[in-house]
Amino acid sequence: MQRIASLSPIRQGKVLDIRRRIAEGTYELTARLDKAIDRVLEAVTA
Numbered sequence: 001m002q003r004i005a006s007l008s009p010i011r012q013g014k015v016l017d018i019r020r021r022i023a024e025g026t027y028e029l030t031a032r033l034d035k036a037i038d039r040v041l042e043a044v045t046a
Contacts (some may be wrong), residue, residue: 021027
């Protein structure tokens with residue numbers, strides 16, 4: 001929570017919103033994780 005408090009107000013709001021959505025089960029984590037993995041693999045293989 002201390003790290004979140006030190007973020008800019010815009011970023012802090014985004015982090016808190018995502019945490020809330022994860023807790024509610026409405027945040028599509030799998031799809032976002034797949035995209036992140038694809039980007040990492042593209043960067044490594046390019």
